[in-house]
Amino acid sequence: MESNQQHLSNSNAARLVNWDFAAATAATLVAPGPKMSRREIQAAVADLRRLADESVAHVHRITGLDAAEDLRDSQVLIVDRASWAKANSQSFAALMNPMLEHLAETRPEAVKATNTAVAGTVTGAELGAVLAFLASKVMGQYDPFAALAPDSPGKKGGRLLLVAPNIISTEQELNVEPSDFRLWVCLHEQTHRVQFAAAPWLRDHLLEQIRLLSTGLMDKAQTLPERISSMAKQLSAAAGGRDETPADGVPERQLDVLTLLQDPADKARLSHVTAVMSLLEGHANVVMDAVDASIIPSVKTIRRRFNDRGINRGWLDKFFRRVMGLDAKMRQYADGSKFVRAVVDKVGMEGFNRVWEEAGNLPTEAEIHNPDLWIKRMGL
Template sequence: MNIFRSVRAVAGAEGDGDGTGSIDWAAVADAAKNATDPGPLELAAKEREGYATDVRDARRRLREVGEVEFEVPATIEVQNRHHWIDANIRTFERVMRPVEMRGQVPLPGLTRVVNTGTMAFMLSFLGKNVLGQYDPLLLAEPPAEGEEAEHGLYFVHPNIVRVAEMLDVDYPRFRRWIAFHEVSHAAEFGAAPWLSDHLERRMEDGLEGLAEGQFDREAFKDLDTAMTAVEGYAELLMDRAFDDDYEDLREKLDEKRKSGGPVGILVRRLLGLGLKRRQYERGAAFFEAVADERGVAAASAVWEGPENLPTDEELDSPWMWISRVDP
């Protein structure tokens, strides 16, 4: 970790040659990695097999419980923090592209340095805290003809080990819990090939509005509703499929996040991580109610088409959704 080199990378942020580039993504990657200890990634053969076994078991159990067919991504990586930053630079760049294309801004040099520093700080913070990730490739370029999109399943090994130690929980059990959660997301997107396109359209609508200096409330509300369904269904599958009680893991992890200090709490709020927790809780309550009444397979009907997604009102009134989708 080298903070001086990180600051120097941000200060030297450059544009696209015509002075319009509002973020220097090469400098973002350089600064984020220089501000982040990559962490150790020496894995014995037994530990690599542990990750592979956790993923295989999660796929089998989630297929059985959810009665959904899906495959895990071909790309499954056990990463250090720098690997995760490299993998996500492209995602951040895709998401910010509509805003960047807005064109000239006042004081472009200063704006570029501030934006580059902000993005580097966000990626560094997330790189130190993300445990696992399923990458649905939102806003990615379509694959070439005859090729398939390469979704990824990532596990940030140094963070998993560090958090297991901090929480004083069994590391293999904690690692397995993370694997089940991320494979739950793979199950959703695998069972609903339309889901990525649906989320992309709402993201594009919202981002285009921001690029024009407007806030498309409906687009972001629809996106929040869809993501609440995504997070809630994953919680349902986790609850029904994980082969151990995990309430203590959730409670300890939540307590750690709440006691992360004022800076950490502020950053989580700015990054919307508190919103994600609310999505977990609200979505999980909806799907638990549906599953208790009609079974997990009935809850899985949400992925048959975008028309089956719950509305914002239905998330708080599961019976409305049941009556509409499974009368």
């Protein structure tokens, strides 16, 4: 009897979000990207793969992380926008289904009232729209949770997704040298891959924090649809990728779905996850900007034009970025970069690399803003 009840709970939870419909909706809504011939597409894919491989040696030299020498536990995929959306719907399902099962067990009546094929399809459509928006923006993403997806080929590690149409459209928009720009992007994304290889415990640590945070969000929101929709948007915002640049002033925090969190314990977890994401993004930014003109001749021009492009975003684009929390994500780039540079300047890269040794060495949000606190705590 208990087994049957558990199966029913899992079945009910699985119907709360139609993940296949989310991927299909995103594929329908998102534009394919720049018009290119088959030969041009093949050449671009080959170039991205070559530069992705080439960038690893630079990451190793800059970071001093020996994990860069052996990345066989993860893979690099060159994808289009629809494939990126599908990959993320799979990862979101792997992250969210245990939380939905928890909800089905703790609030069966609420789940029963909401759990219909129509409701699951509506939520899937909402998530699909979010994925479609992000799929046209994200240039690259390292997904450490890929192996958790039900149809994973069995690899223990993650996967690096390079979204070719977005990289190409951005380099065209910026009018920069394609090979230089592609290597610059690859440096950032491969750094994320190396981070998780250097800290193999980091994936499970983040997974636990995200699950606790998300369970708290769903338990405390007013309605079940709000819980599920907010959770989906939270995960999508977390996957916002490399592309975002601050658009204007201070973001409208009241629009950020994460403000639904009110419990002190949840806020503490959010602070911790924010600090970790700031660290990861800031470190990758420092690496991508550590190369000089001997490696990427036009690196200064790329950085200047990339930073300037945010000024010209339309109001609708800015609105979606605020709703999805992407402006907050950009502050992570800036805050994390300042932390990494300050620590490296004072104790060197070897001292900074202590951050990858164990979870207790991860900086707090306060330490991100005051690197001396972390240096003192580490005994450096």
